[in-house]
Structures are given as structure tokens and as C-alpha cells.
Amino acid sequence: MNIVNAKKLRLPADNAHIKDLSAGEIVLLSGTLYTARDQAHKRLAAAINDGKELPFPLGGAAIYYCGPTPAAEGQIIGSCGPTTSARMDAYTPLLLAGGLKVMIGKGVRSDAVTQAIKEHGAVYFSAIGGAAALYQSTVRKCELIAYPDLGCEAVYKLTVEDFPAVVTIV
Amino acid sequence: MNMKQVDAAVVQRELCKLITDCLITPDKAVTKALTQINTDSEVERTAAALIVENNIIAERQRLYCCQDTGQALFFVKLGDEVICKGLNEAINNAVKDAYKNARKSVADPLTRKNTNDNTPAIIEYTLTDGDTLEITFLAKGAGSENMSRLYMLIPADGEKGIVNAVVDAVEKGGKNACPPLIIGVGIGGVTETACSLSKRALLRPIGQNSERADVAELEKEILKKVNALGIGVAALGGKLTALAVNIETAPTHIGMLPVAVNLQCHSLRHGSVKF
Known part of the structure; x- marks a missing residue:
């Protein structure tokens, strides 16, 4: 879809570009996202607390709250829309302290997370809930990088192009 | 026999x-309503258009919506x-x-x-x-089911209490439930009756009010109040928070007024088969 006046942002994003965003703007994201939802967050938080190495560098990273359907034959990935961000709130301040810069999901965040996002100069984007086939069409590469035993909750490294999202907390 | x-x-x-x-294909009435959206908000209009496009892509490519x-x-x-x-x-x-x-x-x-x-x-x-x-x-899906609620009201709460309960559920959970919503409300019976009715209410065709005149009035009143909350398509602010409020009722105890509210996302996926 051609979105009139949409800003474009490359990921990983540098601090200056994040500062330039304002709530309510529609942005087309291109670059690297890591998928992580409930169980992956539990493991990432445990790894940080235990001082263990993470499966991807958290500094400057963008996490997409998403658990895709399996890829059909000949496809890179299955349908992959956002899941409810609030379920990740308990882990998010810890990840932000570790350098996480961009989160993409759907719905509201807690006051503690909102405050932590602002303190760390990070950004939370809302993706359109339920638009999973549309988001599938923006994925150019998909690589399973951690926790394969978690199935759809594993961590995938995605390369996306013109992924539509709305700046929600910055 | x-x-x-x-x-x-x-x-x-x-x-x-x-x-x-x-x-693959959600209820076509949802896509139709999103196509016909009437809103002043550019973001809401864009969100509605993206969901419509999603549903077209899903059907064309046989992808899950x-x-x-x-x-x-x-x-x-x-x-x-x-x-x-x-x-x-x-x-x-x-x-x-x-x-x-x-x-x-x-x-x-x-x-x-x-x-x-x-x-x-x-x-x-x-x-x-x-x-x-x-x-x-x-x-x-979990996103909308997680935002569903059960209110054990009492007879003194009456219709006003029912309206307030449904609006409260949408106010508290609507943003996480992938609006525009279909709101199923089950009133009466015991706890599980109300919950089951609220789920069955989602199956009624969008735009069709209850056959009971008093219940149909309640449905219209609640829909108006919910759409005045400003949550809008994809919770990005706007007019279209819900497409329908469907209420089902069952007789209840003289000392009870259970009200279950089941929120359903716009990916309304249902169908029937007869043998």
C-alpha cells in the first residue's frame, strides 16, 4: 500500500533519528528486527540476570513482539502480525537498561515501561494488530537464531522492508 | 425409531x-465495514485500509489473516x-x-x-x-480473549450496571484486543452460562440486533457509548472501536445478575457445517 507522507526509518536506528520521531506518526521501517514474545523474554531476562551472553546484541536492537505461523512451502515466513506488548512489560525495563532501542507490538504499555522508554531514548511502535499477512509481505529474510524448542516463540532475525508502524511512545 | x-x-x-x-478469510462483514469507514483521522483511515489490504492478501495468497x-x-x-x-x-x-x-x-x-x-x-x-x-x-486468539471479563452484578445494578460493565471492559481492555471489536455479552444464568452466552453472541451476524426489543435497545446504547471512547481502529485513536454489541440472555437467580463480556478482535473467524 502507498501511504502518503510516511516517514522512513532504517533499523538499527541511531539516537538522532529516534529523537526526530513524534507520537502518532506513521513510519515505514526497514532493516533488522528480532522476534521475541513471552517465553523468549523470560529467557532473555534470565540470561541478563545470570550474566550470560544473549543470542543477539541488545545494544541498539529492535524487538518485534511476534510469534509467526509456520512458513508455507516456498515462503520465507508465515503470517507475522504483532502480539500484545503489555505481556512483555515485566521484562522490558531490564532490556532497555541493556541497550534495547526499538520495540514493535500492539496495545498499551505500563507507566513503568513508558517512563523507561523515555529515560533510555528508545521508541515503542504500534503495528496494526491482525494484519499478519500484510506484514508477511514485508519480510525479505528470516533466520532462526535462538530457542528453537520454543516453536513459534523462538527468536527469529528478520530483515524487513517498508514495514508500516505508528510511533506510540518516544 | x-x-x-x-x-x-x-x-x-x-x-x-x-x-x-x-x-484464512475473516468474516466478510468486517472487511466491508472497514472499507466503508467514515472518519476524520488520517491514521485511523490508514489503519483500516491496511487491515482491508491484509485481508485481500490473505485470501489471494492463502495466508492466515x-x-x-x-x-x-x-x-x-x-x-x-x-x-x-x-x-x-x-x-x-x-x-x-x-x-x-x-x-x-x-x-x-x-x-x-x-x-x-x-x-x-x-x-x-x-x-x-x-x-x-x-x-x-x-x-x-489470546489478544482479545485475555481482555474479556466477568462481572457478578446484583439485581439492584440493573440495566445501568450492565451498560457500565461493558463500557468498563472495553475501556480497560479494548486497546489490547485489536479493534474494531465485536463485543459479545452474556447476561444471566450462573457464571459459566454468562461466559458461554458471551462467546456464542459473537456468532450472530454483524448488524443484526437481538429479537428482544429491550435487549436490542441496550445493544444500540452500549455500541454508541463504546464508540465514543475514542479508541478507534488498531487503537490508534478514532471513531470505530466496535462494529457490534451482541447480547444473549438466560434466566438467572433472583439474587444475581452475572454479566460476561467477551471481546473479539476484527479477525473474526467462524463458520458452520451441517450433516
Whole structure:
């Protein structure tokens, strides 16, 4: 879809570009996202607390709250829309302290997370809930990088192009 | 009396097809309403257009319209002149077959270990008169189900209490439930009656009010109040928070007024098959 006046942002994003965003703007994201939802967050938080190495560098990273359907034959990935961000709130301040810069999901965040996002100069984007086939069409590469035993909750490294999202907390 | 025999293998095959089609194409009334959206907000208009485009892509490419292909719910009306040996197993096998390519979203509540085939199906049986077996499928994702609520009101709360309860549920959970919503409300019975009615209410065609005049008035009043909350499509602010409020009722205890509110996302995936 051609979105009139949409800003474009490359990921990983540098601090200056994040500062330039304002709530309510529609942005087309291109670059690297890591998928992580409930169980992956539990493991990432445990790894940080235990001082263990993470499966991807958290500094400057963008996490997409998403658990895709399996890829059909000949496809890179299955349908992959956002899941409810609030379920990740308990882990998010810890990840932000570790350098996480961009989160993409759907719905509201807690006051503690909102405050932590602002303190760390990070950004939370809302993706359109339920638009999973549309988001599938923006994925150019998909690589399973951690926790394969978690199935759809594993961590995938995605390369996306013109992924539509709305700046929600910055 | 001659009982009608229905072959469980046929049920399994037909249900598998039904589930797959439902998971790809959401209720067309939702897409139509989003196409006709009337809003001043550019962001809301864009969000609605993106959902419409999503539903077109899903149908054209045979992709699941939402990655949360849900827990598989079934409402079975079993005629008392029908025999279908192995029906329960056939329904669960249909889920296993259909979800081979879909997401396995069912896990043990404590260990969180996945069942790996999206079973068990959640099945509600109703015994009816006659020789028809009718099975209705509804896929329920976590995003909207998590935002559903049960209010144990008392008779003194009355209709005002019911309106306030539904609006409260949408105010508290609507933003996380992938609006525009279909709001199922179950009033009466005991706790599980109200919850079951609120789920069944989602199956009523969008735009069709209750046959009971007083209930239809309540539905209209609540829809107006909910759409005044400003949540809008994809919770990005706007006018279209809900497409329908459907209320189902059942007689309740003289000392009770249970009200269950089930929020359904715009990916309304349901369908029926008769044998």
C-alpha cells in the first residue's frame, strides 16, 4: 500500500533519528528486527540476570513482539502480525537498561515501561494488530537464531522492508 | 425409531476444510465495514485500509489473516435422532489436521509445554430435537480473549450496571484486543452460562440486533457509548472501536445478575457445517 507522507526509518536506528520521531506518526521501517514474545523474554531476562551472553546484541536492537505461523512451502515466513506488548512489560525495563532501542507490538504499555522508554531514548511502535499477512509481505529474510524448542516463540532475525508502524511512545 | 448415522471420517474431513478456510478469510462483514469507514483521522483511515489490504492478501495468497490462529472452539448442536460414533475424536483430529500448517498456540498452563498440535479442541455440546448435526467453529486468539471479563452484578445494578460493565471492559481492555471489536455479552444464568452466552453472541451476524426489543435497545446504547471512547481502529485513536454489541440472555437467580463480556478482535473467524 502507498501511504502518503510516511516517514522512513532504517533499523538499527541511531539516537538522532529516534529523537526526530513524534507520537502518532506513521513510519515505514526497514532493516533488522528480532522476534521475541513471552517465553523468549523470560529467557532473555534470565540470561541478563545470570550474566550470560544473549543470542543477539541488545545494544541498539529492535524487538518485534511476534510469534509467526509456520512458513508455507516456498515462503520465507508465515503470517507475522504483532502480539500484545503489555505481556512483555515485566521484562522490558531490564532490556532497555541493556541497550534495547526499538520495540514493535500492539496495545498499551505500563507507566513503568513508558517512563523507561523515555529515560533510555528508545521508541515503542504500534503495528496494526491482525494484519499478519500484510506484514508477511514485508519480510525479505528470516533466520532462526535462538530457542528453537520454543516453536513459534523462538527468536527469529528478520530483515524487513517498508514495514508500516505508528510511533506510540518516544 | 430410525437413527441417522453420520460418518465421523466425513465430519473430520469437512471440519478440517472449514477450519482452514476460516483461518484464512475473516468474516466478510468486517472487511466491508472497514472499507466503508467514515472518519476524520488520517491514521485511523490508514489503519483500516491496511487491515482491508491484509485481508485481500490473505485470501489471494492463502495466508492466515492473523498469525494467532487461536484455540479451536466448537459449538455442536447434536440432534437426538443422530448417531455419530467417535465425534469427539473426529473434531480433535480435524484440529490436528488443520493446524499442521497453522500456529500451535496451546500449552500446559503451568509448565507452558506446547501440546504441538493445537489440541485439545474446546467443545460445547447442545442436545437438540431432530436429525441434524451442526458444528460451528470459532478461532479465538489470546489478544482479545485475555481482555474479556466477568462481572457478578446484583439485581439492584440493573440495566445501568450492565451498560457500565461493558463500557468498563472495553475501556480497560479494548486497546489490547485489536479493534474494531465485536463485543459479545452474556447476561444471566450462573457464571459459566454468562461466559458461554458471551462467546456464542459473537456468532450472530454483524448488524443484526437481538429479537428482544429491550435487549436490542441496550445493544444500540452500549455500541454508541463504546464508540465514543475514542479508541478507534488498531487503537490508534478514532471513531470505530466496535462494529457490534451482541447480547444473549438466560434466566438467572433472583439474587444475581452475572454479566460476561467477551471481546473479539476484527479477525473474526467462524463458520458452520451441517450433516
